[in-house]
Amino acid sequence: MTTPFALHAARIVERRLEAEDIHSFVTRFVDPEVRRKFTFAPGQFNMLYAYGVGEVPISIVSDPADPTRLEHTIRIAGRVTAVMTGWQVGDVIGIRGPYGKGWPLDSARGREVVIVTGGLGCAPVVGVINYIFRRREEFGTLHILHGVKTPNDLLYRERFDAWRLHPRTRVYLTADQPDKSWHYRVGVVTNLFDELVVSPTAVAMMCGPEAMMRAAIRSLRRKGIAEEAIFLSLERNMQCAFGLCGHCQLGPLFFCKDGPVFAYPQVKRWFGVSGI
Ligand SMILES: Cc1cc2nc3c(=O)[nH]c(=O)nc-3n(C[C@H](O)[C@H](O)[C@H](O)COP(=O)(O)OP(=O)(O)OC[C@H]3O[C@@H](n4cnc5c(N)ncnc54)[C@H](O)[C@@H]3O)c2cc1C
Ligand code: FES
Numbered sequence: 001m002t003t004p005f006a007l008h009a010a011r012i013v014e015r016r017l018e019a020e021d022i023h024s025f026v027t028r029f030v031d032p033e034v035r036r037k038f039t040f041a042p043g044q045f046n047m048l049y050a051y052g053v054g055e056v057p058i059s060i061v062s063d064p065a066d067p068t069r070l071e072h073t074i075r076i077a078g079r080v081t082a083v084m085t086g087w088q089v090g091d092v093i094g095i096r097g098p099y100g101k102g103w104p105l106d107s108a109r110g111r112e113v114v115i116v117t118g119g120l121g122c123a124p125v126v127g128v129i130n131y132i133f134r135r136r137e138e139f140g141t142l143h144i145l146h147g148v149k150t151p152n153d154l155l156y157r158e159r160f161d162a163w164r165l166h167p168r169t170r171v172y173l174t175a176d177q178p179d180k181s182w183h184y185r186v187g188v189v190t191n192l193f194d195e196l197v198v199s200p201t202a203v204a205m206m207c208g209p210e211a212m213m214r215a216a217i218r219s220l221r222r223k224g225i226a227e228e229a230i231f232l233s234l235e236r237n238m239q240c241a242f243g244l245c246g247h248c249q250l251g252p253l254f255f256c257k258d259g260p261v262f263a264y265p266q267v268k269r270w271f272g273v274s275g276i
Contacts, residue, residue: 147189
């Protein structure tokens with residue numbers, strides 16, 4: 001991108017309903033030059049603009065190998081996202097980015113990877129899971145641990161089913177409040193760690209509710225995984241997205257440019273302190 005705040009027109013080329021209130025949109029930049037130059041890493045995000053309504057940060061879930069096909073998954077949270085989920089194929093929207101630091105894929109190469117997600121917050125890890133599957137031989141065993149409150153909260157159900165069929169891949173699911181349709185574990189996501197057999201040299205990547213991540217960090221540490229090998233994707237309200245406005249600042253850290261993916265030691269001091 002030429003400047004960090006340049007806004008580019010992009011056309012919606014595909015729209016998918018993932019769950020109630022959650023839609024995925026595939027876009028293509030209108031300008032072929034922008035399409036050609038746009039590169040990103042899994043874990044980075046874009047600012048998506050609904051013309052005349054507002055702009056919000058949304059993770060990129062598509063594969064960086066094909067930046068001409070840019071995908072985002074949006075859950076209705078409030079004013080702007082409610083308008084966005086009304087977008088139709090053919091509509092033109094504004095995109096600026098990519099912003100922030102992505103997942104540590106270079107240091108994860110050759111090692112086992114543990115992905116922990118919870119609740120509805122798994123968009124940032126979908127991109128990294130897809131990335132690893134497309135380059136499967138470069139990574140060790142992939143463990144995907146996902147916890148939901150109720151079976152209805154399980155997004156991407158068919159993707160979890162597809163993921164578990166891959167070689168050297170284990171998928172562990174649990175629900176706090178199961179119903180008769182639920183065939184997996186019952187209880188909180190940390191119960192899944194009983195089943196997890198993993199090398200202490202693994203790299204862990206997680207996103208979701210902060211209480212879940214705190215408990216997952218304790219479980220990962222008990223498995224011998226170093227704090228430096230645990231990475232979290234964190235969300236804060238954002239405006240500029242490139243370290244100018246201070247909106248996302250926490251101590252010396254700007255979540256937009258130093259994150260949203262952090263190594264645990266970077267945020268340990270503040271992580272989970274209520275009110276922050
Ligand atoms: C780096 C990053 C990546 C994100 N990726 C995705 C994604 O892939 N898909 C997705 O659906 N959402 C994602 N989000 C969250 C999304 O940006 C917010 O849901 C959105 O900004 C809400 O805007 P709104 O105008 O619809 O709601 P508003 O009317 O502004 O807010 C609704 C409620 O959500 C709260 N809120 C707003 N933004 C945030 C935030 N960032 N963190 C916590 N609470 C917030 C508000 O305080 C309010 O209580 C991401 C956020 C960040 C920071
Ligand atoms: S959003 Fe402006 S400094 Fe991070």
